[in-house]
Amino acid sequence: MSEDFRTPSEELQHLLGQIGDVKAALREIAGRLSRIEQHVKRAFRLPKSPPRGPTSPRQPRPALPPPTLSSSDALKLFDELPPLLESHWREGVERRLEGLDIPDLKLIVQELGAPLPSKPSRKALTAAILGRANERLLLSRNRNITAPRSATGDAPKSADADGTTEVPRRRPTSG
Amino acid sequence: MSERGPKTIATINFKGGVGKTTVTWCLGDVVSSFSGAKVLVFDLDAQMSLTQAIALNEATGALHDKFQKWYDIAIARQKTMFHALDEFTKPAAPHFDFAVGFDFIYQVTEDLHFVPSVEDLYWMELEVFDRDGVKDFIRRLLGKIQNSVKLPKYDVVLFDCPPSFTLLSYSVLSCCDLVLIPVNPDFFASKGTNLILNSLKMRIEPFPVPKIGVFMNKTKTYAGAPTKESEFYMREVARVCGQAAQSQRVQARFFDSWIPERVGVKRAITGGGVPGELVQPFKDLWSEMMGYAP
Numbered sequence: 282m283s284e285d286f287r288t289p290s291e292e293l294q295h296l297l298g299q300i301g302d303v304k305a306a307l308r309e310i311a312g313r314l315s316r317i318e319q320h321v322k323r324a325f326r327l328p329k330s331p332p333r334g335p336t337s338p339r340q341p342r343p344a345l346p347p348p349t350l351s352s353s354d355a356l357k358l359f360d361e362l363p364p365l366l367e368s369h370w371r372e373g374v375e376r377r378l379e380g381l382d383i384p385d386l387k388l389i390v391q392e393l394g395a396p397l398p399s400k401p402s403r404k405a406l407t408a409a410i411l412g413r414a415n416e417r418l419l420l421s422r423n424r425n426i427t428a429p430r431s432a433t434g435d436a437p438k439s440a441d442a443d444g445t446t447e448v449p450r451r452r453p454t455s456g
Numbered sequence: 457m458s459e460r461g462p463k464t465i466a467t468i469n470f471k472g473g474v475g476k477t478t479v480t481w482c483l484g485d486v487v488s489s490f491s492g493a494k495v496l497v498f499d500l501d502a503q504m505s506l507t508q509a510i511a512l513n514e515a516t517g518a519l520h521d522k523f524q525k526w527y528d529i530a531i532a533r534q535k536t537m538f539h540a541l542d543e544f545t546k547p548a549a550p551h552f553d554f555a556v557g558f559d560f561i562y563q564v565t566e567d568l569h570f571v572p573s574v575e576d577l578y579w580m581e582l583e584v585f586d587r588d589g590v591k592d593f594i595r596r597l598l599g600k601i602q603n604s605v606k607l608p609k610y611d612v613v614l615f616d617c618p619p620s621f622t623l624l625s626y627s628v629l630s631c632c633d634l635v636l637i638p639v640n641p642d643f644f645a646s647k648g649t650n651l652i653l654n655s656l657k658m659r660i661e662p663f664p665v666p667k668i669g670v671f672m673n674k675t676k677t678y679a680g681a682p683t684k685e686s687e688f689y690m691r692e693v694a695r696v697c698g699q700a701a702q703s704q705r706v707q708a709r710f711f712d713s714w715i716p717e718r719v720g721v722k723r724a725i726t727g728g729g730v731p732g733e734l735v736q737p738f739k740d741l742w743s744e745m746m747g748y749a750p
Contacts, residue, residue: 395688413688
């Protein structure tokens with residue numbers, strides 16, 4: 282800390298003020314430069330944007346290695362995910378997919394017919410797979426609150442004849 | 457009609473827009489045209505989509521006046537589904553006194569006949585109190601049609617049901633041979649299957665639950681085959697059918713046959729026929745349906 286300041290925060294304030302001054306000066310210089318550039322272009326009738334020099338051909342993105350999974354493997358692996366999603370939430374699925382490389386994740390997304398993200402990052406591909414797993418859970422889920430429990434095939438042992446479950450009554454306390 | 461009566465099939469899904477009306481009509485058209493069967497199609501939806509589509513068809517062609525005049529006469533003579541149900545639910549009437557003939561059934565072609573809907577069916581729900589009594593309505597009405605000397609013996613009866621459990625759909629589902637559920641390759645249409653499969657048995661007991669057939673309608677295709685997305689929903693709906701068959705103890709099957717998505721299919725009713733490329737898919741669906749519920 283410099284001796285001109287009593288506390289570090291005072292020095293920080295001062296530095297921030299100086300940075301602000303420099304930025305304002307740079308903005309002014311940039312503005313002046315733009316005005317000069319426009320003036321020159323008008324004077325010499327140059328196009329607004331300078332012609333591009335010879336560009337090197339765009340380098341193709343390095344191709345992803347082929348997936349190690351087959352289509353049926355991808356679908357089998359997907360079948361493991363909805364139970365994981367149900368029991369261990371999102372983290373469970375993410376853990377299961379952690380070991381897979383991008384090409385395999387991409388293959389699973391393709392096999393599930395989910396929209397493929399334009400930039401297939403691990404995060405985007407995992408999100409697409411999670412979406413499909415969630416759809417499967419929702420498609421199978423059925424909450425019919427008026428149905429007797431027996432109608433849903435999971436009748437409790439203590440169900441009454443009409444299918445309702447008897448609520449244990451509290452024993453009256455004496456005294 | 458055979459000794460045991462016509463084959464009765466109800467097309468239903470609680471999700472709107474899955475193609476219930478178009479599928480019902482196309483099946484009726486294809487079956488009556490190519491198998492020589494006598495087909496009767498009921499429009500049970502108070503939205504009257506099928507009825508209006510037929511009227512629209514006729515607005516552009518020769519049949520317009522014929523249907524419109526026939527429909528006006530049917531209403532004037534009180535020969536509509538509303539009047540039949542009204543008669544059936546009259547508390548004072550000891551018998552179901554409703555004569556059926558070609559003033560109640562419209563002849564689209566020689567082999568394809570049609571019972572239109574009326575808007576008043578909307579309000580019927582509010583007026584009828586004996587809901588359990590209504591369950592028997594369609595069964596009794598079909599009995600009248602079967603025994604009428606004025607009418608042909610129908611081989612197939614198709615019901616275009618509304619996208620909800622109305623009294624009429626309740627009544628149809630209590631007596632039909634097969635419930636046909638069209639689904640689409642999207643989440644919400646597929647979800648409708650789960651809803652029906654898991655509530656049908658409870659709603660129509662003590663009547664036996666009919667066989668349930670589910671198939672993919674409006675299938676998105678690429679190079680003549682279903683897209684991966686369509687295949688995903690096919691697998692998922694098949695899975696839901698299997699789960700419901702186990703947990704609800706109902707007979708539910710997901711058909712292998714699928715109907716591709718075609719813009720032109722909407723004109724199958726209004727434009728006078730099933731598009732050529734859809735005839736074979738509907739034939740395939742029909743033969744699979746008959747193999748499942750002969």
